[in-house]
Amino acid sequence: MWIETVVFYFFATLTVLSAISVITMRNPVHAALFLVLTFFSTAFLWMLLEAEFLAITLVLVYVGAVMVLFLFVVMMLDINIAVLREGFIKFLPVGIALALVMFGLIYYALSGDQFSLQAMADPPPKAADYSNTKALGAVLYTDYVFAFEVAAVILLVAIIAAIALTMRKRPETKYQNPSDQIRVKKQDRLRVIKMEAEKE
């Protein structure tokens, strides 16, 4: 299918270019938007792999929620790029070393006998009514339920920790209590007085 090949190379190029733009853009908002584009084109690549559940979840979770909050924060803060770039030369050797290690790992994994093209032949395409949402759910809640629950608990711990770190009682902060405001009745606030009409 030449259409699939064209679509693959189009989105693969888009992914790589937008990923490069994420780290080269000077404006953090532009960088975050390019990260959105990277996620989005990656989702298309996953869709080509017939992993529609993962592809849609990537868009739903990362593009639809995580990156929205990211942009929210980035737009609020006035990030000074000059300060961010100060340590560039200092940390360059570490960065290059890390990049080499990453490249080596990926090269090793893809060329070894585990995941090479010879070891992993193309799986036969599934029928159109095959639901990989159902298949994924069945595996996730049976064979891997322990790992799944551990991951869930770790996430919960992270949420509680983040809230605990940011929840500080500050006496000077004024805030409203909406449930008190809603509970207020007319009798608490309003007094109707009968009085004579005043005449000149």
Add this chain to the structure above:
Amino acid sequence: MMETLLPYMSWLPAELQYLVVTLIKIVAIVIPLFIIVAYYTYAERKVIGYMQIRVGPNRVGPKGLFQPFADMFKLMFKEIVVPTNANIYLFIIAPVLAFAPAMAAWAVIPFNDTLVFSDINAGLLYILAMTSLGVYGVIIAGWASNSKYALLGAMRSAAQIVAYEIAMGFALVGVLMASGSLNLGDIVDAQRGDWSNWFFIPLLPLFLVYFIAGVAETNRAPFDVAEGESEIVAGFHVEYSGMTFAVFFLAEYANMILISMLTALMFLGGWLSPWPELLPDSIFWLFFKTGIFMLLFLWFRATFPRYRYDQIMRLGWKVLLPVTIVWLVVEGVMVYYQVGPWAA
């Protein structure tokens, strides 16, 4: 229907034939949608007018029926003003980013048993993903305008949509549990029988949460703080004019119709007839049910004052979300003991 066209295209290669048929199907969905959007704006002004004892637009054409076209031509010929120091690329892309997901979501909507553009398994997830993308148009518009009011509107909208999306997603989990499928056609099929089989009865709290969250997601009154004309002028689209403004408008109304139709499909049995012995199932039932929710959108706007921003967040996180979670547990128990619609 499409097969009748095929003999006329036999001179084209097979792949191009498929492309042409697909394009015709897209046009067959999008053009009626545009016309409905145009007349929905007219209906909004008329309905709210009558609710406030006014007559609404009545100058262009009989009873003002050509008003949408007058508005459309006006917007088409107005100048697009780009604010100073605005980011022009993002400023122009933003309305497109609001509009594209609003259209793309229609791809998986079934109109009856057979009439569906793309009958995919993960339809419900796809809808959730597409509706969650619409917020980018708002955020980017607010940021690229280089205006304080627009940025405030964008910030409000981002926080609001993330909050209500969670409640909305949980409400859809309830639908998924009840029907056992993510395919919208199968969800409607699971409600077959008379009106007592429709999901709005066992899932009543989720039905209400879904529609309320839907109103919040489309930035409509009483949750329209992203526009909030009394506080922040017009929020994220304060700097937009002409066609760019019209595209935002189009996206908002298309989303309202989408939410109405999804509510009808998932909770009110879509194209199923309430009394199958008396009246046959038909696409008109779907349009009728959708119309009820479309009217509700307008009714809300005429009736309720705008929520205060912190109370919107409170409603989303502290009321709607707990309601959905509790009802999912209740539903789980009902499924386990085979109560109500799950009786084997």
